[in-house]
Amino acid sequence: MSGAPAGQEVRKGLAGVVVDTTAVSEVVPETNSLTYRGYPVQELATSCRTEEVAHLLWHGELPDAAALAALQEAERAQRALEPAVRAALEALPPSCHPMDVLRTAVSVLGARDPRAERHDPDAELAKALSLFARLPAVLAWDVRRRRGQDPVEPDPALGYAENLLHMCFGEVPDAGSVRAFETSLVLYAEHSFNASTFAARVVTSTLADLHSAVTAAVGALKGPLHGGANEAVMHAMLEIGEPERAGAWLRAELAAGRRVMGFGHRVYRNGDSRVPTMEAAFREVAAARGGQRWVGIYEELARVMLEEKGIHPNLDFPAGPTYHLLGFDTAAFTPLFALSRVAGWTAHVVEQRRSNALIRPLSSYVGPPQRSVPAR
Ligand SMILES: CC(=O)SCCNC(=O)CCNC(=O)[C@H](O)C(C)(C)COP(=O)(O)OP(=O)(O)OC[C@H]1O[C@@H](n2cnc3c(N)ncnc32)[C@H](O)[C@@H]1OP(=O)(O)O
Numbered sequence: 001m002s003g004a005p006a007g008q009e010v011r012k013g014l015a016g017v018v019v020d021t022t023a024v025s026e027v028v029p030e031t032n033s034l035t036y037r038g039y040p041v042q043e044l045a046t047s048c049r050t051e052e053v054a055h056l057l058w059h060g061e062l063p064d065a066a067a068l069a070a071l072q073e074a075e076r077a078q079r080a081l082e083p084a085v086r087a088a089l090e091a092l093p094p095s096c097h098p099m100d101v102l103r104t105a106v107s108v109l110g111a112r113d114p115r116a117e118r119h120d121p122d123a124e125l126a127k128a129l130s131l132f133a134r135l136p137a138v139l140a141w142d143v144r145r146r147r148g149q150d151p152v153e154p155d156p157a158l159g160y161a162e163n164l165l166h167m168c169f170g171e172v173p174d175a176g177s178v179r180a181f182e183t184s185l186v187l188y189a190e191h192s193f194n195a196s197t198f199a200a201r202v203v204t205s206t207l208a209d210l211h212s213a214v215t216a217a218v219g220a221l222k223g224p225l226h227g228g229a230n231e232a233v234m235h236a237m238l239e240i241g242e243p244e245r246a247g248a249w250l251r252a253e254l255a256a257g258r259r260v261m262g263f264g265h266r267v268y269r270n271g272d273s274r275v276p277t278m279e280a281a282f283r284e285v286a287a288a289r290g291g292q293r294w295v296g297i298y299e300e301l302a303r304v305m306l307e308e309k310g311i312h313p314n315l316d317f318p319a320g321p322t323y324h325l326l327g328f329d330t331a332a333f334t335p336l337f338a339l340s341r342v343a344g345w346t347a348h349v350v351e352q353r354r355s356n357a358l359i360r361p362l363s364s365y366v367g368p369p370q371r372s373v374p375a376r
């Protein structure tokens, strides 16, 4: 037996299907709102650090001073790249995608974690914090390896976002740049049952371990219809080069039947709730760093896409050029998304585990009817 009863509707891509409840975040397309545990993401993005938002997603509440201090102490103590993990990553060819490096690192960290098979909430949250703390050093090591630079040790005096920038670039940029970067991390942290989170929940639903769930989530995020779009946006902008070329480029893409990365969304139809906040951060970074060319391309693409297709940008559209202006190589953009989304993914792993049901939908069989194997 393989399938749904005859005549039952197939919902391709599970579009419009409600598969479970969640208390982690809510997306309301009608009012264009996104809340994490009840708090509007715009407010979190302007007033919270990445660590505070991670605590909120994991524990349901923003941390008080003591809880934040405890989280920061634990996070800062686990930042260093362990030699055994580094050795495993060094075996990967430098030509592989940085998301492959991240995916491998999560897998290796899981294989080495003595709590890997402990599934109680305390152990799950400790593993979540451990991944959140350790993955920035993985990305920074890879960013610098590709540039032929030596790794930079983490600095325990710095917050999560500042330390990530410090490990990638060897210095912490100006406060405006750090704030814009932190805004992107907060906006990227969580988004209900998106494809990568759903992948993590599917793996968790089989009672597999948290690292396996996050490894699957990293794989799902890599694709350009999901997190890979922030990288693809920058490839397009670099190809376009000048604002005057943007309109013609976009019309040619549409005429060729190609999707324009950074536009459209499965849930939002009238624009992504996170775009205005990220766009403001992008404009500030562009003004401070001489990036008006990218703003011009951004505005022209958004204008023509709305005119031609009535489709709005998603978060990846302003995040891509912001990361470029901050100095990141394009291939590092999706890993940055992943580092932040680790908090959301793992909050969902804990939630799935607390009230589990194996996720196993039906299919409608359309292959050949039953037949006998011919004599051989
Ligand atoms: C943070 C994130 O992960 S946000 C998503 C990032 N992904 C991207 O930016 C990739 C580009 N966007 C897309 O491919 C889509 O908008 C998706 C995958 C995000 C959502 O797609 P779906 O909900 O499945 O919408 P669907 O694919 O049915 O599109 C509806 C229509 O809009 C069109 N459309 C949607 N997005 C785009 C786009 N970016 N460029 C061109 N056309 C588009 C489709 O071609 C389709 O047109 P049709 O009805 O004439 O065939």
Ligand SMILES: O=C([O-])CC(=O)C(=O)O
Residues within 6 Å of the ligand: 188, 190, 191, 193, 194, 195, 226, 266, 267, 314, 315
């Ligand atoms: O919700 C989605 O489908 C994709 C998305 O915006 C995200 O994961 O942030």
